[in-house]
Amino acid sequence: MKSSRTGQKWLLPAVVVLALCPLSLSRARAEGQTPVPAAVAGPDLATRVADLEAYLTNTAPKALSTPGPGHNAWMMTSTALVLFMTLPGLALFYGGLVRRKNVLSVLAQCLGTAGVVTIMWWAFGYSLAFGNGSPILGSLKFAFLKGVGNTPNPDYGAWVSHNVFCMYQMMFAIITPALIVGAIAERMKFSAIMAFIVGWMLLVYLPLAHMVWGSDGMMNGLGNAKAGIKAIDFAGGTVVHMSSGWSALLLAIILGRRKGWGHRPFMPHSMVLTMVGTGMLWVGWYGFNAGSAVAADGIAANAFTATTLATAVACVVWPAIEWVTRGKPTILGFCSGAVAGLVVITPGAGFVTSTGAVIIGLLAGSIPYLACTKLKALLKYDDALDTFGVHGVGGTMGALLTGFLASPDANPNLNTNLAQIVGRTLWLEQLKAIGLTILVALTGTLILAYLVKALIGLRPAPDSEEMGLDDVDHGEAGYHFDEAGG
DSSP states (O other): OHHHHHHHHHHHHHHHHHHHHHHHHHHHHHTTOOOOOOOOOOOOHHHHHHHHHHHHHTOOOSSOOSOOHHHHHHHHHHHHHHHHIIIIIIHHHHHHHSOGGGHHHHHHHHHHHHHHHHHHIIIIIHHHHHSSOOSSOOOSTTGGGTTOSSSBOTTTOSSSBHHHHHHHHHHHHHHHHHHHTTTSTTSSOHHHHHHHHHHHIIIIIHHHHHHHHSTTOTTOTTTOTTOSSOOOOSSOIIIIIIHHHHHHHHHHHHHOOOTTBTTBOOOOSOHHHHHHHHHHHHHHHHHHHGGGGSSSSHHHHHHHHHHHHHHHHHHHHHHHHHHHHHSSOOHHHHHHHHHHHHHHHGGGTTTSOHHHHHHHHHHHTTHHHHIIIIIHHHHTOOOTTOHIIIIIHHHHHHHHHHHHHOOTTTOTTHHHHOTTTTTTTHHHHHHHHHHHHHHHHHHHHHHHHHHHHHHTOSSOOHHHHHHOHHHHHHSOOSOOOOTTOO
16 A cells, blocks of 8 residues: 555656656757757668678678677687697697606797797788788788777678787797797707797798788689689698798708717607697697688588598597507507698698598598608608608698699689689699798798807707706706605
């Protein structure tokens, strides 16, 4: 009863207020107050429906210029996954393979690379790689990330924020020089490695990234109708794995073998760390390959599937060969096979069918195995952690196999600029890209290695190398033991 009276108490004032509102509005208009402007007419219904369809199919919108939430979310996730590959994936994978006295040096090299490359990417790296310029190198239009905001850059992604795409590509730029660390582990000064990486980004990575992925790049056959070499590289067979692998081989040869190599065993100090790192690399690689679709679409799904199949097959083939030839399958064999499968499928992940991925997996588990065991023993180069055998040989093989196995059934975009050569002569274009990539990588590495050697030296003193780089370069130890050795 009380609540009813309270309601009646407020009923009359409410009615009066509602009644006076129109009178107040009329008085305001009469006194010349500025009326509220009418809403600006937006796109018509047909355009809005077309943009919705464009969002679902990852094609360019007609009216919208905002990022699509789903595509943006996937690309931010992929960016984190690719960083996860380096930190901690690659760091643990490499860290477990070196001797105990050098484990921190490898971790420091991965962390140092991440920091140095990030600064370069912000200042000028992204702009030189992805800004429109010449067919060989970009421009400085995006220097210090000027103009790289939330709005998509239609040259690279219709529904992904430009700054998200920039950060995604930065993670590729971080892991690529970090891969080189594996070949020269345990015998190159930290200062020399950092200096080399700065120069290598300028002379090797940035030009290759622009040539292969830049919208006006000379080897971007998929996205540039005027490309001089109509090659394809979905996620980095040439830009990432070939460039780092071939550079690593030459740098290892110039640097020389580790002290005592070939005269005493150099055993991994922790296969546990290597196994954990391998798992992280496999998980992170989904961002690496499926993320290279720059959308959460069917091409990303195909890359996800192809990556899984090729990696799993190679992970079985490598230790199976060990089992047959040596009597036992090793954890190192499983890990090496998985990484080789990830490497070899990378350039074709978004271009090959599931059957093509299985074929790639079979070859990825066998050819890099021969490179790491037979070729290295024959030529006697000290590729400490088999960077060349897995990334150099594997990346080269993957780029060539993509030329034979790429199919419009997996990626209809192949019919845009490459319809006349897919399934016919695409492999010849791949060979041209392979040759140019090797030339750029070896030339840049040759110049930089001798320049750094002349300025600050490449290697520590023999006694320091014997002591271990953890203590010499960083004044720390990865492990501490009590007096009883426990």
